[in-house]
Amino acid sequence: MTAPAIELVGVDKSFGPVHANRDINLRVEKGTIHGIVGENGAGKSTLMSILYGFYQADRGEIRVNGRRVRIPDSQAAIALGIGMVHQHFMLVEPFTVLENVMLGAEGGRLLRGGAARARAELARLAREYGLEVDPDAVVGDLPVGQQQRVEILKALYRGAEILILDEPTGVLTPDEADQLFRILDQLRAQGKTVLLITHKLREIMAATDAVSVMRAGRMVATRATADTSVEELAELMVGRRVLLRVDKGPARPGEVRLRVADARAHDAQGVERLRGVSLEVRAGEIVGIAGVAGNGQSELLEAIAGIRPLSAGRIEICGAPLARPDPALARRMGLAHVPEDRHRMGLVTRFPARENAILGYHRAPRYGNGPFLDQGRVLEACRELMAAFDVRPPDPHLKTANFSGGNQQKIVLAREIERDPEVLIVGQPTRGVDVGAIEAIHRRLIELRDAGKAILLVSVELDEIRALSDRILVMFDGRLMGERDAAADERELGLLMSGVGAGRAA
Numbered sequence: 117m118t119a120p121a122i123e124l125v126g127v128d129k130s131f132g133p134v135h136a137n138r139d140i141n142l143r144v145e146k147g148t149i150h151g152i153v154g155e156n157g158a159g160k161s162t163l164m165s166i167l168y169g170f171y172q173a174d175r176g177e178i179r180v181n182g183r184r185v186r187i188p189d190s191q192a193a194i195a196l197g198i199g200m201v202h203q204h205f206m207l208v209e210p211f212t213v214l215e216n217v218m219l220g221a222e223g224g225r226l227l228r229g230g231a232a233r234a235r236a237e238l239a240r241l242a243r244e245y246g247l248e249v250d251p252d253a254v255v256g257d258l259p260v261g262q263q264q265r266v267e268i269l270k271a272l273y274r275g276a277e278i279l280i281l282d283e284p285t286g287v288l289t290p291d292e293a294d295q296l297f298r299i300l301d302q303l304r305a306q307g308k309t310v311l312l313i314t315h316k317l318r319e320i321m322a323a324t325d326a327v328s329v330m331r332a333g334r335m336v337a338t339r340a341t342a343d344t345s346v347e348e349l350a351e352l353m354v355g356r357r358v359l360l361r362v363d364k365g366p367a368r369p370g371e372v373r374l375r376v377a378d379a380r381a382h383d384a385q386g387v388e389r390l391r392g393v394s395l396e397v398r399a400g401e402i403v404g405i406a407g408v409a410g411n412g413q414s415e416l417l418e419a420i421a422g423i424r425p426l427s428a429g430r431i432e433i434c435g436a437p438l439a440r441p442d443p444a445l446a447r448r449m450g451l452a453h454v455p456e457d458r459h460r461m462g463l464v465t466r467f468p469a470r471e472n473a474i475l476g477y478h479r480a481p482r483y484g485n486g487p488f489l490d491q492g493r494v495l496e497a498c499r500e501l502m503a504a505f506d507v508r509p510p511d512p513h514l515k516t517a518n519f520s521g522g523n524q525q526k527i528v529l530a531r532e533i534e535r536d537p538e539v540l541i542v543g544q545p546t547r548g549v550d551v552g553a554i555e556a557i558h559r560r561l562i563e564l565r566d567a568g569k570a571i572l573l574v575s576v577e578l579d580e581i582r583a584l585s586d587r588i589l590v591m592f593d594g595r596l597m598g599e600r601d602a603a604a605d606e607r608e609l610g611l612l613m614s615g616v617g618a619g620r621a622a
């Protein structure tokens with residue numbers, strides 16, 4: 117019998133009082149795709165970071181291909197044939213694909229071969245694994261799906277036999293995700309081993325051979341994928357049954373609270389991203405915007421939030437025009453905004469959680485009088501938010517960067533949602549969030565709707581749009597392609613999302 121590609125025995129890791137990995141045993145067979153699932157903060161990224169040499173385990177043994185190894189840093193991991201595709205890509209944007217792939221690769225290899233050899237090797241890898249990318253393209257100009265291919269190519273170029281992918285589809289369009297899974301299949305067919313971390317249980321069911329479940333730092337189960345189900349995995353992760361559907365009654369829409377009239381906006385390069393968008397959201401309804409990422413949804417949210425200026429058109433919040441692009445003004449008019457990209461906009465990760473919990477709201481009277489914050493009140497508010505959204509650990513003093521990805525997302529959601537806004541605009545509310553937390557977030561959004569709030573939801577997850585929305589608008593190429601109700605046929609929505617179909621929304 118061949119030795120497993122990876123074997124962990126009794127791996128343990130703490131960060132101060134946080135026991136992130138507890139006595140982990142794991143066996144990953146060679147030539148398989150092995151999924152790792154678990155709630156936010158369960159310890160998945162920590163475990164992968166130990167394998168990639170970012171962190172050192174406090175105790176335990178790592179075996180690669182049957183041999184006991186030490187992995188003091190990422191160079192050592194690479195030398196052992198372990199490659200990592202990060203959630204946030206580690207590419208140098210102004211450099212070309214070829215330069216990025218060569219960058220930091222073993223010096224000797226470059227000297228012997230030079231760029232021509234690297235180019236030939238890149239072409240071979242691209243052919244073998246279906247990883248086509250233009251070697252001379254500037255990485256910053258590529259769509260995320262292609263940037264991710266560059267990350268994979270970089271790992272393969274360094275001789276990776278074992279690839280770790282941490283939530284690789286979070287930022288991908290459905291089409292890009294399909295392509296990624298085809299690439300993973302090819303990698304497996306060539307004998308490579310893939311470790312896949314994802315919150316999307318459907319991906320686990322479709323793509324993996326085996327799946328291991330983590331809960332509160334422990335490895336609680338490993339199953340052959342064929343022998344398990346989404347329901348069982350969800351229950352193993354969360355420790356209770358999870359409602360995978362949202363229950364909601366009919367909407368009772370009231371007054372118009374958000375109006376966008378013929379909005380046009382450009383990006384930094386001068387390209388028109390919003391090409392005359394008009395929509396209304398009433399009190400007591402959720403309007404969902406479906407669409408493949410990059411069709412103007414982000415620009416629409418930013419314009420409404422007062423972050424991006426309009427080149428034409430108008431935005432009204434609670435009956436009054438938003439006079440100028442100013443996020444603080446939009447907030448005072450009754451708007452709350454959960455941005456799509458929490459790293460770029462929602463959080464300052466080097467601040468402790470308590471500061472992020474009031475970010476943008478620090479002038480509110482409840483946090484003190486005049487220019488001085490009442491730290492006691494800030495702490496109390498932060499603790500309340502953390503409890504309402506089950507942020508783990510519920511420690512207001514912890515640096516935000518040290519929360520797991522999903523828990524960072526919960527901090528932003530809690531801050532924006534619990535301010536009692538009249539209008540809530542939310543981008544990708546459950547990206548990177550575990551099934552149990554998705555259930556809670558969805559329930560909260562429906563409660564807010566039923567309490568008479570107007571909610572505009574942007575999500576690339578069609579399931580999420582269909583589960584929550586009372587009306588669905590489909591966005592394509594900076595325009596709204598049509599309006600459908602929540603019972604709309606998935607295929608029809610899919611066609612509208614790809615720009616096919618008529619019936620422009622009012």
Ligand SMILES: Nc1ncnc2c1ncn2[C@@H]1O[C@H](COP(=O)(O)OP(=O)(O)OP(=O)(O)O)[C@@H](O)[C@H]1O
Nearest residue numbers: 131136156157158159160161162518519520521522
């Ligand atoms: N550098 C660090 N310092 C302190 N605590 C940390 C650090 N890194 C991680 N943690 C803590 O370790 C625990 C496990 O985090 P980890 O990122 O491994 O979770 P995860 O399962 O990957 O979660 P998610 O699904 O949200 O990405 C969390 O409680 C987290 O706050």
